[in-house]
Amino acid sequence: MSLLNFSRTLRPAPTRETNVICRPLEIPPAKPVMKHYDAAAVAAALDDSALIEALRATFQRETLAPPRQHHVLDQARTQTLLMMPAWDGTDAIGVKLVTVFAGNPARGLAAVNALYVLFDAHTGAVRATLDGTELTLRRTSAASALASQLLSRPDSQRLLMVGTGALAPHLIRAHCRVRPIRSVAIWGRNPEHAQRLTRELRGLVSGPEPHADHEAPAPPQRGAIPEAHVPELHAVADLREAVAQADIISCATLAQEPLIHGEWLIPGQHLDLVGAFNERMRETDDAALVRAQVFVDTRDGARADAGEIIHALASGAISPAQLLADLHELTRGLHPGRRDGTQITLFKSVGHALEDLAAAQLVLAREAASRPRP
Secondary structure, X not given: OOHHHHHHHHOOOOOOOOOOOOOOOOOOOOOOOOEEEOHHHHHHHOOHHHHHHHHHHHHHOOOEOOOOEEEEOOOXXXXXXXXXXXXXXXXXXXXXXXXEEOOHHHHOOOXXXXXXXXXXXXXXXXXXXXXXXXXXXXXXXXXXXXXXXXHOOOOOOEEEEEOOOOHHHHXXXXXXXXXXXXXXXXXXXXXXXXXXXXXHHHHHHHOOOOOOOOOXXXXXXXXXXXXXXXXXXXXXXXXXXXXXXXXXXXXXXXXXXXXXXXXXXXXXXXXXXXXXXOOOOOOEOHHHHHHOEEEXXXXXXXHHHOHHHHHHHHHOOOOHHHEEEEHHHHHOOOOOOOOOOOOOEEEEOOOOHHHHHHHHHHHHHHHHHHOOOO
C-alpha cells in the first residue's frame, strides 16, 4: 500500500451535520433527614420560660386536636395504648403514642412509655421523633405554670407538692419559675418517698447530700429548681395542716379517692390538679369544686377525662356552667381569671395534644437556632 493510500484510510468519513442540545443534569431533591431527640436533648431545649410562652401562643391561635384515643389491650385492663394527634394548619402535624402497662414496675420497667412523631404539614414527611416521656413531663408542668400565672395570687410564696412521682420535681420547678416561692412542702403517701425527693431536690441546687439509706440522688434530668428561685424544701406528714399553710397546692398522684378536701381550703389559695386522668380517679372531693372558681385546660378534655369534673357533674355538685374558662379563653383574655385575692381558684389539667405539638416544635426551633451559620 502506498503512503498516499494509507493516509486516505485514516481520513474520517464525511458525516451529516447535527445539532446537539445539552440539558442540565437533573439531580433529585435530597430526602429530608429524620432526626431523633432523646430525653436529654428534649430537656435541654425546653426551658420553662420559653415553653410557657409557646403554650400561651398555641392556646391563643386556632389549632386542631381530635379527642385522644384510648385502646385497652388486655382483658384485665392493665395495658393501654393512647394516641394524641394535633396540627396547626400551617407547618406541622404531630402525634404522641403512649403505652401504659401497669405491670411493668414489677418487671423493673417504666409503666408509661411514649414517643412523639412530628410530620411536615406540606409533604407529610416525618421531620423528627422525640422522647415522648420527657416531652410530656415538661409540657405538663409548663401548662400548670401558665395557669398559675393566670390564676394564682402574684404574691404566692408557699407551695405544697402532693405526690412524689416523676412529675413532682418538674411541677415544683415550673411553679417556682412564675411565682416568688420561698417554701416548698412535699407530701407523699409514703413519707420516705417525700423525704427522699426533698433530699434529691436539695442536692440538685446545692450539691449532693448523703442519703441515710446510702442511695444515690436522682439524676438532674428529674428537674432542677432555678438557682435564682431556690426555696426552702421540707417533707411533711400532716396533709391537712400542710394545705392550711399553702398558697399554691399542686397535686400529681394516681389517687382514686380524694386527698384534698374542700373544707380544708382557705381563701386566696390556688389548687393545681394534674393527676386524675380518668373517671375512676380523684384528687379532690366535690366540696373543693363547689368552693372554688373552676378552670380547665380544655373543656372537652375535662368533661371526658378529668375524674373530679366527671364525678362532680354526675353527682350534681356542680353544673357545666361552673367550668368558668379553659386555657383558650384565659390566654385570649375572654375571662379575667382570678378577680381578687380571696377567691379560691382551681385548675384541672388532663393534658392536651396541642401542648405536645407546641413543645415538639419548640425543640426543633431551638435546635435549628443553635446551629452555626455558614
